Amino acid sequence: MKRQLILEDGTTFIGEAIGSEKETTGEVIFHTGMTGYQEIMTDPSNYGQIVAFSYPLIGNYGINRDDFETILPVVKAVIVKEAAEQPSNWRSNMSIHEFLKLKNIPGIAGIDTRKLIRIIRANGPMKGVICGFGEKVETRLSRLQAMETLADQVKQVSTVKPYPVPGRGCNVVVMDLGLKHGILRELTERGCDVTVVPHHTEADEILSMQPDGVLLSNGPGNPLHIQDLTETVRAIQGKIPIFGIGLGHQLFALANNCQTEKMKVGHRGSSYPVKELQTGKIIFTSQNHGYEVVKKSIDENVLSVTHEEINGGSVEGLAHKLFPAFSVQFEPEASPGSEDAKYVFDQFLAIMETNKREVDGHAKKNRY
CATH class of the missing domain: 3.50.30.20 (Carbamoyl-phosphate synthase small subunit, N-terminal domain)
Known part of the structure; x- marks a missing residue:
């Protein structure tokens, strides 16, 4: 036909x-x-x-x-x-x-x-x-x-109520902005005890779960349409380690007073070359986004750029200079695509474990 x-x-x-x-x-x-x-x-x-x-x-x-x-x-x-x-x-x-x-x-x-x-x-x-x-x-x-133009994409794809993905390791709360199953697979492979919550979950509720870390997931649409969630991120930031992916990366940037803009074409493919600035290492990444963080809007006293896309120089990673919080624009779970970037999940795990030891050590010190 x-x-x-x-x-x-x-x-x-x-x-x-x-x-x-x-x-x-x-x-x-x-x-x-x-x-x-x-x-x-x-x-x-x-x-x-x-x-x-x-x-x-x-x-x-x-x-x-x-x-x-x-x-x-x-x-x-x-x-x-x-x-x-x-x-x-x-x-x-x-x-x-x-x-x-x-x-x-x-x-x-x-x-x-x-x-x-x-x-x-x-x-x-x-x-x-x-x-x-x-x-x-x-x-x-x-x-x-x-x-x-659609403006409620995240609402349409986010879970409507929390659900668990049990494990025996670090307790991770995932804010579902349009979560891919590949992210859950990577967390469970590392033994994490995951709770997925709706995108509109408030900071007090997340903190009451006493997580070791919070992951801001990927998702669709313009990050400015969910800018109200920046207050949630700000309230969590500094108290719990944060890891943002895709749309979560853009939300993390907005929460730290950066700007985002629509790209002419966007990055949608399985082998975009990205440079890790600290080591000079080149990794091939899977990407699926039409918006990006404006590099000139980044306050270098607050955030540092950790990754850049080779072809166009777009911001592919950010790290907070004061708090245990970072984000990546690419899709490290590699579903589909290169598996070069899966190590960032290990970095998130290491940050959570380090922060947990410091918190436990501080509590013991105060106890005695």
Whole structure:
């Protein structure tokens, strides 16, 4: 069945329908990863977006039960050059077409994705609609131009109530801004006793749990839309070690009076080179974000830049100079992508254990 993609500038692509037959609108972005399409489609950071894959063949190893990053995918639609009809992998449970249909997610295949991505690279993410072949372009354009930008993405993907992921190690509270399962896997592999809480959980409630550390998770959208959470971060900062990832990194920066801005294209891929400034080490990272911290807005008396992206020089890591708190813009859990950056979870663990020893030592000293 024929289907069309219409961009807000009037550019139209004709292709074949895959997945659900429903019409959908959203912000059209692209991802450059050669693998990991299952993780990308189920990443909460892609809420409300239509994801175009730059790699020409998607679905060749199917969909399996292990690589989901959330239970319910929130991507609006997918765009591919070719969708594999017969996946080949021993873990495969279904094809990408079957998965999209099961989850009621529409898609379009067979279009010139190189042309589409060149348009997005030149103009930035654009609003788009995937609809039937017979629909009038003029009618859809007027609706696209009137479509408002989403502002409540975090609310839509955050958990509505706390839940535990039991362990016997450090007690970690995770603020769910759009949490990927890969982050929980890394924490549990290190024995952490995790409690995941909604994004709006107040500082007093978090502190009452007596955690050894707080993790601000990844998530979708503009960090300024959750700027009210900066007061929560400020209230925790200095009392408990903090680790921010992705959107959590941007929230940590805002809490320390930095500024953020929208990137022209964004970083969405599995092998972005990042330099660790203290050691000069280069790591390849997985990234999925459309906003960044403004480097000129960073107060060097409060925060230090720990990582920079090689190609564009964007801020990829921050550390507080007074408190045990740091953040990274990239996705260290590597779901999907390079595993070079997983060591930052070990750094978080070391900071929590060091802080815990200091607190216990201070308590014993006062006791005697």
